[in-house]
Amino acid sequence: GAVVSQHPSRVICKSGTSVKIECRSLDFQATTMFWYRQFPKQSLMLMATSNEGSKATYEQGVEKDKFLINHASLTLSTLTVTSAHPEDSSFYICSARFGLAGDTGELFFGEGSRLTVL
Amino acid sequence: GENVEQHPSTLSVQEGDSAVIKCTYSDSASNYFPWYKQELGKRPQLIIDIRSNVGEKKDQRIAVTLNKTAKHFSLHITETQPEDSAVYFCAARALGLLVGSNYKLTFGKGTLLTVNP
Numbered sequence: 001g002a003v004v005s006q007h008p009s010r011v012i013c014k015s016g017t018s019v020k021i022e023c024r025s026l027d028f029q030a031t032t033m034f035w036y037r038q039f040p041k042q043s044l045m046l047m048a049t050s051n052e053g054s055k056a057t058y059e060q061g062v063e064k065d066k067f068l069i070n071h072a073s074l075t076l077s078t079l080t081v082t083s084a085h086p087e088d089s090s091f092y093i094c095s096a097r098f099g100l101a102g103d104t105g106e107l108f109f110g111e112g113s114r115l116t117v118l
Numbered sequence: 119g120e121n122v123e124q125h126p127s128t129l130s131v132q133e134g135d136s137a138v139i140k141c142t143y144s145d146s147a148s149n150y151f152p153w154y155k156q157e158l159g160k161r162p163q164l165i166i167d168i169r170s171n172v173g174e175k176k177d178q179r180i181a182v183t184l185n186k187t188a189k190h191f192s193l194h195i196t197e198t199q200p201e202d203s204a205v206y207f208c209a210a211r212a213l214g215l216l217v218g219s220n221y222k223l224t225f226g227k228g229t230l231l232t233v234n235p
Contacts, residue, residue, distance in 0.1 A: 043227045109161040
């Protein structure tokens with residue numbers, strides 16, 4: 001099956017620093033990747049949709065200048081949390097769907113990245 | 119946009135019993151309904167999905183039913199086992215043929231299923 005790899009799995013940083021999380025589709029091309037945020041015991045909340053070669057589409061209430069998304073290739077999307085604060089501590093998960101034409105429906109999720117901001 | 123409601127939020131059953139989780143959705147354009155199982159700290163894993171052109175789908179101990187008219191769908195797990203314990207999420211989205219950003223998966227709030235030995 002399709003594999004999506006996310007890195008790092010855990011990161012601890014100081015308040016005010018920036019953190020980059022990578023999401024890679026290992027064996028397929030992903031024209032669209034999605035970034036979710038999940039707080040403890042809560043559901044996955046979509047933050048933004050990342051399309052290869054174009055600007056990301058952010059959900060209402062998500063600050064695009066704080067959560068920078070880059071989808072430079074068909075296999076890589078990155079999420080950068082800029083000037084992180086303790087309230088940004090969360091589990092960030094990416095997902096990807098198969099690419100260029102048609103839509104099989106299924107999304108493939110990365111392992112998730114647990115961000116802790118001190 | 120789509121709104122997905124999921125019930126119950128927690129469910130505790132005895133091993134061997136059945137478990138049923140129900141979801142409703144609001145957007146009549148949604149035509150794809152996956153169910154995910156998520157263990158603590160892990161990624162969501164697709165366990166079964168259904169498209170709107172069918173009313174029921176089964177895969178061994180797991181089944182999903184869909185009522186398009188009422189806009190609700192349910193997950194049924196029979197002969198539950200302790201390893202079924204996890205958080206289950208339903209979701210809904212619209213499928214299409216165009217590459218774009220409007221095929222978002224909207225999740226329910228999740229159901230914590232505990233199967234007691």
